Amino acid sequence: MSATPEHLLVVDDDREIRNLLTEYLSQSGFRVTAVGDGKAMRRALEGNRIDLVVLDLMLPGEDGLSLCRELRTRSHSLPVLMLTARGDEVDRIVGLEMGADDYLAKPFNPRELLARIKSILRRAHALPPNLEQADARAFHFAGRALDVATRNVRAADGLVVPLSGAEYRLLRVFLDHPQKVLARDQLLELANKREAILFDRSIDVLVGRLRKRLGDDSREPALIKTVRGEGYVLAATVEAER
Template identity: 60%
Template sequence: MDTQPCILFVDDDRDIRSLLAEYLDANGFRTLTAADGTGMWRILDSTRIDLIVLDLTLPGEDGLTLCRTLRARSNLPVIMLTARGEPLDRILGLEMGADDYMAKPFEPRELIARIRNVLRRTQALPPNLEPLNAKRLCFAGWILDLAARHLISPQNTVVMLSGAEFRLLKIFLEHPNRVLNRDQLLNLTHGRDADPFDRSIDLQVSRLRQKLGEDAKVPMLLKTVRNEGYVLATPVSVEK
């Protein structure tokens, strides 16, 4: 059985694809390449991939659009690449669900380190549902629309979510009745390790509770497990 992580590198520059694939293969990875979104989806439909390195600027659908569509289907790790080093690009990439971000030109050794770091984080996470070929996730009368990226209340009212709130709620819905600690939640939603003083997850959970109409003192859906983390305490069903 092949235990080498399989990396899909998506970039429209043939020379970069060739050079990076050779470098990754020489450093313990199995590498496939694609020049655009069409090629990326073709490979994903036929091959098990462990991580995607995705260029932002591509012919046809750009990297941001592809990343957003991918995030609605699975939790496959994504490292975004761009020739533009603008902070807005990085923010947009992370908002679309990228696990990490690098600006071109980059040092190949740094990319290797980032790939290994993202794989280490994601492989250390608790088992979750199989990648969801789903349109909506349903729980306690609520519906999370994965395409529109918003909530629908039991009263059929649309509740808008920020990018961070959407990612966090989706993670909880894909791990129902499992306790997730802050490290795991930060890794899944932001692609980084937790700082001991980082309370961003607590703030996002608080905001999600407000969107769900939860009593902050006695929440029924997003419960706090003392000294451990948070748990979504309700069954989840999938609409395809």
Template identity: 60%
Template structure:
């Protein structure tokens, strides 16, 4: 039983929390619930949690604030629940460190599939082994530090990255000079395919370009390939 993943559902709608908890328990997970941020922190102190399902709209600190504060101290995976038709909230959730998002209303089985996907990705390596063998990569004068999870610009100044930006840039560095479609980028960063109206990757790339100091009208590092996707168009070095 202790090896069964524990899912914490943070939602102030008790009916939804109970419904999800019942469904997940029937499908082999242990669950706990919390109605707000204060209860969430209490649950995290009381027991080991493998994944958090976090509603965006909560009394007190909202889901974005809780996710940002959580990322300062923990790497526990987070799936953010957002209102349908609010893409900005979804992007902000990913930037605050959420691993995936799911718009309401949704089917419990869809959440179950997302949970399985996120857990597969985050549990692929043993604890403490998340840092890749290559701890630095250099490109266009920039250095990516995988240990500290930040960028160092050509002047030696540290540039902090959100969780979403870090994952996206790592994918580009791992596939340098190769065109990647939106579907491929979503699959590699979030473990899922894009829907026809999903523009989260475009917004994340726009923000990543800003961090890299790119000219939005003529980017030189992350280029747009018309009707195909995006490419990291520069050499990448892996110092020993």
């Protein structure tokens, strides 16, 4: 672990869980801030550098899904691990679609939570710095435009196409690194590896789905091209609107 402890933000309305996680994670070498709702979460984010958020799904008022969506509008790189009392598969899928990096159902073993946190942080730190996403309101490319806030793509003919969470993340990777060949393992990491595996089992299927959304012919793609033996490349000039 680094000389400066990584800072975790725990957002859970259960005081006992907050106290338990604060004590356990602090003993494991992390700095921990624990709060009970979205308002306190925002204050903590404004006043601190946070390395990972542990976010409860079932919060009073603003729930964890809406807060996770808000976190993703603030940053595409801040890791989020969701907690919930419900182990429903639908909840897990929706949570990951909203941008969570991982999902753990209550009751859980603190050791498992610690292992998940360390795994997420390792993946985050493993990404090369030149592959981090840039902040932008919109991207213009090949006659199309991606609205970051709505996650919709507008085609040249004006047709608006909504993207799923996995499709949006993959497109963001390509738009942040145009005309750069990206290997499959890089794409899986950057587009959120767990989510990509959950929905598509392979990056190739996800690329195919994104091509279809963008109207790119999968048999002879002109936009997202396959580089045999290496990966994929976005063959377009991209303008970021900030």
